[in-house]
Amino acid sequence: MIENTVERLRRIRQNEANSHIDVYTHEKLYDSDTWLKKPIKTVQDLMSSFSGYKELRVLDLGSGVGRNSIYIAESFQGETCSIDCVDLLDVAIEILEKNAAEHNVGNRINGIVKAIEDFHVAEESYDLILAVSALEHIDSERHFTDKLSEISQGIRDGGIVCLVINSEVTEIDSATEKALEPNYEVNLKSEQILKYLDEFFGGWTIIKKNTTDQKYNIPRDGITSRLSTKVISFVAQK
Ligand SMILES: C[S@@+](CC[C@H](N)C(=O)[O-])C[C@H]1O[C@@H](n2cnc3c(N)ncnc32)[C@H](O)[C@@H]1O
Numbered sequence: 001m002i003e004n005t006v007e008r009l010r011r012i013r014q015n016e017a018n019s020h021i022d023v024y025t026h027e028k029l030y031d032s033d034t035w036l037k038k039p040i041k042t043v044q045d046l047m048s049s050f051s052g053y054k055e056l057r058v059l060d061l062g063s064g065v066g067r068n069s070i071y072i073a074e075s076f077q078g079e080t081c082s083i084d085c086v087d088l089l090d091v092a093i094e095i096l097e098k099n100a101a102e103h104n105v106g107n108r109i110n111g112i113v114k115a116i117e118d119f120h121v122a123e124e125s126y127d128l129i130l131a132v133s134a135l136e137h138i139d140s141e142r143h144f145t146d147k148l149s150e151i152s153q154g155i156r157d158g159g160i161v162c163l164v165i166n167s168e169v170t171e172i173d174s175a176t177e178k179a180l181e182p183n184y185e186v187n188l189k190s191e192q193i194l195k196y197l198d199e200f201f202g203g204w205t206i207i208k209k210n211t212t213d214q215k216y217n218i219p220r221d222g223i224t225s226r227l228s229t230k231v232i233s234f235v236a237q238k
Contacts, residue, residue: 009139013088015183015220016137021091024065029099036064039071040132042162042208042233047075049160049237050127058083059126059154061116061147062134066096066109072128073105081108084126086119088137117143121154129155130162136169136184144186148200155238161201166229167193167211174217174224182227190230201236208235 027036050056056076060069063085073083087093093111100109112119117138121129129151138144155161167190169182190211197209215228 009185012183012185017089019183019218019220020064020089024089024092024095029065029067029070029095036067039068040164042164042235043068043071043130043132046128046160046162046235047072050076050078053127054078055080056082056128057126057156059121059129060085061119061129061131061151062137063087063096063111064092066099068130068132069096069109070099070103070105073100073108074103076108082110083108084110084112086112086114086116088113088115115139116147121147121150123153124156126154127156127159128162129159132162132164133166135163136166136186136188139185141186141188144188145196145200148196152200152238157238160207160235160237161204163197163232163234165193165232165234167232169227169229171218171220171225171227174226180220180225190232193232197232197234197236201234204236204238206234206236208233 023034027034029036030038056078058072060083063069064087066085069083069085073081085096090113093113097111100106116134135144135147138147151161166184167188169184169187171180171182173180211230211232214231215226217224218227
């Protein structure tokens with residue numbers, strides 16, 4: 001049983017690494033037809049919340065090559081901005097650092113190669129914590145809820161959390177209609193995730209909380225997989 005869990009995690013992580021490295025090494029940030037084309041709108045909309053700030057401390061969990069963080073670093077008008085970017089893949093962090101230098105924000109971005117579950121979020125340290133399509137890749141549901149708890153304590157008063165989480169993901173081989181195992185370590189029901197969000201962020205001011213159905217095709221080991229997901233977007237202020 002334990003061996004199966006370890007083997008499943010290894011397989012998912014290898015598949016995920018292959019597909020991310022492929023995109024990161026072949027596509028250019030903000031000049032691509034993939035998801036690297038631009039920062040997510042939710043992050044773009046957030047920046048006005050920090051317009052009066054002199055200092056901004058940000059944590060981006062599962063940062064990838066900086067799609068959201070580099071935009072934040074470039075947009076923030078205050079004096080001091082420090083963004084900790086955590087990603088499992090050393091290739092992602094290498095390219096993130098190159099991207100940051102190219103965009104003249106190298107001094108605002110700190111790349112950290114680490115799994116989210118192994119990165120300790122220090123208490124009251126950040127004005128903004130974001131995790132975009134990342135928390136569902138934590139290695140277990142228990143570590144997922146531990147991290148939500150740490151995130152809620154890691155935000156300073158008045159700070160903001162911005163989470164985008166896939167849930168109820170299914171994948172089907174488009175040629176054979178056979179079900180495939182989705183490459184998501186934690187694949188929870190959306191209702192369960194919303195319950196956890198209520199539990200850990202109860203009493204915060206909710207800026208955005210919605211769930212949208214999304215379907216798209218992805219290449220997977222020489223076949224095309226039809227992926228279906230319920231994407232939860234959650235933004236709240238402490
Ligand atoms: C779908 S990408 C999203 C990247 C970025 N947040 C964005 O919006 O462009 C997910 C990223 O999370 C990273 N990742 C996956 N599992 C992780 C984990 N357990 N710890 C840290 N990073 C992880 C992947 O390497 C990948 O770069």
